Amino acid sequence: MKQITLLLVCSLMLINCTTPKENQMRLSGFVKGMKEGTLLLQKSENNTFKTIDSMVVKGDAHFNFTETIESPELYFLSLKIQNIDREVGAIAFFAEPGDITINTKLNNFLENAVITGSENQKKYTQYKTLIKRYTDKNKKLTQLLISAAKAKDMKAIDSIDTMQKRVLAVSYLATVNYAINNKDYEIAPFLALSEIYNANTKYLDTIYNTLTPKIKASTYGVALKEFISQTKSQDSL
Numbered sequence: 339m340k341q342i343t344l345l346l347v348c349s350l351m352l353i354n355c356t357t358p359k360e361n362q363m364r365l366s367g368f369v370k371g372m373k374e375g376t377l378l379l380q381k382s383e384n385n386t387f388k389t390i391d392s393m394v395v396k397g398d399a400h401f402n403f404t405e406t407i408e409s410p411e412l413y414f415l416s417l418k419i420q421n422i423d424r425e426v427g428a429i430a431f432f433a434e435p436g437d438i439t440i441n442t443k444l445n446n447f448l449e450n451a452v453i454t455g456s457e458n459q460k461k462y463t464q465y466k467t468l469i470k471r472y473t474d475k476n477k478k479l480t481q482l483l484i485s486a487a488k489a490k491d492m493k494a495i496d497s498i499d500t501m502q503k504r505v506l507a508v509s510y511l512a513t514v515n516y517a518i519n520n521k522d523y524e525i526a527p528f529l530a531l532s533e534i535y536n537a538n539t540k541y542l543d544t545i546y547n548t549l550t551p552k553i554k555a556s557t558y559g560v561a562l563k564e565f566i567s568q569t570k571s572q573d574s575l
Contacts, residue, residue, distance in 0.1 A: 361435045365403040369417070371444035372399040378416040379403045380428065387414065387428070409557035410434035410458050410524040417447050432458035432525065461525040465516055469533075472509035476502060510537050514545060521548045527558035531565060539573070542566050 365379065372395055379391040390413075393401050405413075413433035417426040427447040429440060438455035442448075453459050479502045486494035513533050517526040530545045546554070546562050553559045 363405045363407045367440035369399040376418045380414040432456045458525045517545045522550045527562040
């Protein structure tokens with residue numbers, strides 16, 4: 339009987355040890371073409387990168403990181419090559435509990451990154467595809483503005499300025515609509531804080547008021563509420 343009890347206890351201990359933690363992110367991947375260097379798992383704090391963990395690569399460019407994620411938020415996978423006193427690049431990705439994979443190449447470290455496993459990341463990628471049409475339009479208008487400025491064509495400058503303001507307004511509305519349509523994801527308050535923080539407060543209020551209770555309680559949900567409160571306080575001065 340004692341042996342049976344002991345076996346049951348050991349089995350339960352084994353299950354507890356092998357069962358993934360509920361809020362644990364398991365990040366893995368591969369950097370093709372990388373022979374030597376350091377990979378850094380980072381997050382932004384007070385407008386600077388804080389290194390959470392690091393891994394030295396020598397020969398095998400497969401990597402693994404484990405991190406406790408209390409609330410989904412943006413993390414960065416940075417690459418530092420020996421003899422270069424700076425990071426080569428930082429891949430931004432939405433960290434959340436579960437298995438996340440990032441595969442990329444040493445050449446064009448950022449552009450070649452393929453990220454899977456994160457639901458918020460999927461939404462973030464969709465958003466960047468959506469908003470690209472507006473950023474592309476703005477880039478073209480900026481080029482035209484530079485040419486008009488060189489030619490000292492004030493009429494063209496005023497016209498282009500009006501068009502840029504229109505593109506910006508439409509892009510803000512597109513961001514608001516996207517956030518509202520994804521109100522049950524942490525990406526919603528994140529976009530409000532990162533993309534349209536300088537928009538009219540009513541847009542930020544609209545996004546916050548549509549968030550589900552779970553998202554309001556998230557890191558970005560709480561931050562958005564505080565930001566709106568601070569903005570309204572400053573506007574009332």
